[in-house]
């Protein structure tokens with residue numbers, strides 16, 4: 001899929017990985033809806049992106065992705081503003097082992113909601129023209145994190161759901177490709193949450209262990225994650241792909257043994 005003139009919705013788009021993806025999309029002449037809970041950061045981000053890429057190419061929609069109605073409104077506002085929807089990046093995520101139910105709501109349940117809403121607006125089964133969905137998981141789904149058991153579970157879940165939905169989309173001829181992104185540590189504000197007892201709960205005592213892992217494995221720039229995301233969007237051969245991004249191997253793909261059925 002070429003990006004020029006395409007319309008993308010990015011959840012968690014106000015900062016971090018989501019903002020980097022939004023910038024990369026705008027650089028390639030796509031239109032972007034930044035969907036984020038944080039009003040101030042989101043409005044500031046939009047102002048900067050408008051200055052860099054011109055007005056009319058980006059909107060900010062304050063929305064809690066766990067609120068199904070608000071998320072549906074954000075999808076509808078995006079189509080109302082730009083006339084269509086081609087790309088959805090379900091990126092919003094949190095790290096909270098104390099309020100772990102919230103972590104499941106944001107990191108997994110809302111990715112499922114966002115995927116189904118994306119299909120309502122892009123799938124041929126709904127009379128639309130097709131598109132691409134990228135769901136954001138983590139390398140925590142491959143090198144599980146004893147300091148983040150529920151975060152780890154949500155990221156495993158995003159991979160399983162996305163791979164199953166990609167097969168469903170192919171079998172059902174939705175015209176939509178669905179891929180999953182698994183970055184290692186990335187230099188964003190999310191990493192600061194490992195210091196907070198409010199986020200880590202009883203696991204905060206292991207924060208030095210976590211920092212040692214960050215030192216060992218390295219920390220990626222958000223721009224590299226954006227590069228990988230654009231590849232998942234533009235490479236029409238990719239559906240059900242599990243992209244890993246690490247300091248040691250860069251952008252690469254996880255392969256699964258074919259089940260002998």
Ligand SMILES: NC(=O)c1ccc[n+]([C@@H]2O[C@H](COP(=O)([O-])OP(=O)(O)OC[C@H]3O[C@@H](n4cnc5c(N)ncnc54)[C@H](O)[C@@H]3O)[C@@H](O)[C@H]2O)c1
Nearest residue numbers: 012016017036037038064065092093138185186188189190
């Ligand atoms: N930073 C990393 O090391 C890393 C590594 C692998 C995967 N990830 C994943 O990448 C995604 C983005 O993480 P990040 O590092 O950019 O984090 P971040 O905290 O910098 O940005 C996340 C954004 O999501 C928004 N958000 C949080 N909850 C929301 C909600 N309920 N509704 C709407 N928006 C909400 C926040 O306001 C924020 O702007 C997450 O899914 C995260 O799990 C991050």
Ligand SMILES: CCCCC[C@H](O)/C=C/[C@H]1C=CC(=O)[C@@H]1CCCCCCC(=O)O
Nearest residue numbers: 095138139140143145184191217246247248
């Ligand atoms: C504080 C919240 C931020 C969480 C960010 C991210 O989702 C976490 C990933 C790490 C969690 C445990 C790991 O080992 C994961 C990192 C594994 C890195 C593996 C690299 C392997 C390699 O380089 O070959």
